[in-house]
Amino acid sequence: MSMPSDIRQRAEALTASERERFSALHPRSRQMAAEAGEHFPGGVPLHWMLDWETPFPLFVQRAEGSTVTDVDGHAYSDFCLGDTGAMFGHSPAPVTKAIAEQAANGLTAMLPSALTARVGQLLSDRFGLPFWQVTATASDANRAVVRWARALTGRRKVLVFDGCYHGQVEDAFVKLDGSTTKMKPSLLGQVVDIAENSIAVPFNDLDAVEAVLAKEDVALVLTEPALTNTAMVLPKEGYIEGLLAAARRHGTLVCIDETHTISTGPGGFTRAHGLEPDFFVLGKPIAGGLPAAVFGFTEKVEADMRRVLETKEPGYSGIGTTLSGNMLALAAMRACLEEVMTPGNYARMTALAEKLASGLRGEVSRHGLPWTVTQIGARAELVFSSRPLENGAEAAAAIDHTVERAIHLFLLNRNVLVTPFHNMTLVAPTTTQADVERLVARFGEALSALCGRAEV
Known part of the structure; x- marks a missing residue:
C-alpha cells in the first residue's frame, strides 16, 4: 500500500x-x-489543536451551522465539525435555546435535574438499553464501563482491537506487534505495563477473538462497530454479531463505543443492525457539542451493579466526577435527542454524504489513483488503499501523513475544513449542496497538484 x-x-x-x-x-x-x-x-489550550499542519494555529471567531469563520x-465549509463533537452543526438552535434557559436556572448542583427522567426515557427509546449514567466525556464513560465489567465478572483482562480508539482509556493503549500485544510506545507517563491485562486482536477476525475468550479470563470486549480513528475499517457482514455471540458463550461482557459511529443513524450502528450489547457508550455530539457522554447497560448488568454496591467496602468507587450529569448537560442532551438527532435530519445527512462520497470517488477515478472512499452514514473517508481495509494493520499501512496533510492544508487554504487526524469528513443537517460541491471541486484540484497536472 x-x-x-x-x-x-x-x-x-x-x-x-x-x-x-x-x-x-x-x-x-x-x-x-x-x-x-x-x-x-x-x-x-489543548495540544491536539496543533495537528492541522499550519505554521501557526487558525483562530476561530465564530462557528455556526456548517460554517466556521x-x-x-x-x-x-466545515466537514470536520469538531471531529464529531459538532456533528449536527455548530450551536444547533434547540440546544443553544435549552442551554440559555437552563443557565438562568443553575448549571450544576450535584443533584438530579428535573429533566432526568425525560432524558433517561429518550436514551432508552433511542438506543434500546434500559439503564443509563452520564459522564463528562466518552473517555470517562469507557473507563467506567471497564471498571464495572471487572467488578461484575471478577476478571481482570480486557480485549480490544488493534487500531482501536477509545479516548484516554489506558486499557485501550495496546497494539499488536506480530501476534504479541504490546503497550503503545506513544503513551506518556505510563508506569504499569498495560499489556499485562489488555489483549489486542485483529479486527474482523472471529477466530482470534474466540481463541482469547476461550480462556474465560476476559471481563470485557471494548470495541467500536468500525475502526474509525485510523484509516476507516468497516466490519465484515456478521462480524459484530459473531463477536457478541462468542462473548456470551464465555461469560464476557461487551461494550460498543458509538462515539464516532453515531454517524450511522439515529440509534447508531447498534440500533441499525439490531445489536444487543451489555454496555453502550456515546460521547461527543450527544449534547450538541457541550462536554457530555453517556453509557447504557442492560437490566442484568444493573442488577449485578446493585449486588456489587451492596457488598463493596465504603468509599469512592473510582467511577464518576463532580460535574458528571450536571443540569446544563441534561438540558442540552434533552434538546439534542428530541429536536436535533431526528430521523429526518439523519436522512438528509446520509443522502448528502452519499453524494459527497460519490463525488470524491469520481475525482479519485479521474486522476487514476488506487484509493477508495468509505462511508458509514453521514461519515465519508478517503483511504489510501485500492480495496476496503479489513483490520488495524492494513489501516496503519494505508496511512500516509505526508500526502494526507498536503491535501488537508490545500483544502484549508481554499476555505474547506476536514478532520486533521485522517481523511474523515462529516455532513451535518446544516451542510448544503454547495458545501459538498466546493469540497469535491477543491479536492479534485488538490489531486491534480499531487499528480502534477497543469490544471492547477
Missing part, C-alpha cells in the same frame, strides 16, 4: 508552498498565536 514516490515528493513541495500561503492569508491568527503562546504551549474573516 506504499504511496508512489512522485506523489509523496509533490506532497512535500505542496505542503511547503501551502504553509507560505496560509501565513500570508492569516496575519491576525499569527498575532493571536504569539499572544496566546505566552501562556499556552504552542498558543492553544476565522479571526481574519475567512469563512470555511
Whole structure:
C-alpha cells in the first residue's frame, strides 16, 4: 500500500508552498498565536489543536451551522465539525435555546435535574438499553464501563482491537506487534505495563477473538462497530454479531463505543443492525457539542451493579466526577435527542454524504489513483488503499501523513475544513449542496497538484 514516490515528493513541495500561503492569508491568527503562546504551549489550550499542519494555529471567531469563520474573516465549509463533537452543526438552535434557559436556572448542583427522567426515557427509546449514567466525556464513560465489567465478572483482562480508539482509556493503549500485544510506545507517563491485562486482536477476525475468550479470563470486549480513528475499517457482514455471540458463550461482557459511529443513524450502528450489547457508550455530539457522554447497560448488568454496591467496602468507587450529569448537560442532551438527532435530519445527512462520497470517488477515478472512499452514514473517508481495509494493520499501512496533510492544508487554504487526524469528513443537517460541491471541486484540484497536472 506504499504511496508512489512522485506523489509523496509533490506532497512535500505542496505542503511547503501551502504553509507560505496560509501565513500570508492569516496575519491576525499569527498575532493571536504569539499572544496566546505566552501562556499556552504552542498558543492553544489543548495540544491536539496543533495537528492541522499550519505554521501557526487558525483562530476561530465564530462557528455556526456548517460554517466556521476565522479571526481574519475567512469563512470555511466545515466537514470536520469538531471531529464529531459538532456533528449536527455548530450551536444547533434547540440546544443553544435549552442551554440559555437552563443557565438562568443553575448549571450544576450535584443533584438530579428535573429533566432526568425525560432524558433517561429518550436514551432508552433511542438506543434500546434500559439503564443509563452520564459522564463528562466518552473517555470517562469507557473507563467506567471497564471498571464495572471487572467488578461484575471478577476478571481482570480486557480485549480490544488493534487500531482501536477509545479516548484516554489506558486499557485501550495496546497494539499488536506480530501476534504479541504490546503497550503503545506513544503513551506518556505510563508506569504499569498495560499489556499485562489488555489483549489486542485483529479486527474482523472471529477466530482470534474466540481463541482469547476461550480462556474465560476476559471481563470485557471494548470495541467500536468500525475502526474509525485510523484509516476507516468497516466490519465484515456478521462480524459484530459473531463477536457478541462468542462473548456470551464465555461469560464476557461487551461494550460498543458509538462515539464516532453515531454517524450511522439515529440509534447508531447498534440500533441499525439490531445489536444487543451489555454496555453502550456515546460521547461527543450527544449534547450538541457541550462536554457530555453517556453509557447504557442492560437490566442484568444493573442488577449485578446493585449486588456489587451492596457488598463493596465504603468509599469512592473510582467511577464518576463532580460535574458528571450536571443540569446544563441534561438540558442540552434533552434538546439534542428530541429536536436535533431526528430521523429526518439523519436522512438528509446520509443522502448528502452519499453524494459527497460519490463525488470524491469520481475525482479519485479521474486522476487514476488506487484509493477508495468509505462511508458509514453521514461519515465519508478517503483511504489510501485500492480495496476496503479489513483490520488495524492494513489501516496503519494505508496511512500516509505526508500526502494526507498536503491535501488537508490545500483544502484549508481554499476555505474547506476536514478532520486533521485522517481523511474523515462529516455532513451535518446544516451542510448544503454547495458545501459538498466546493469540497469535491477543491479536492479534485488538490489531486491534480499531487499528480502534477497543469490544471492547477
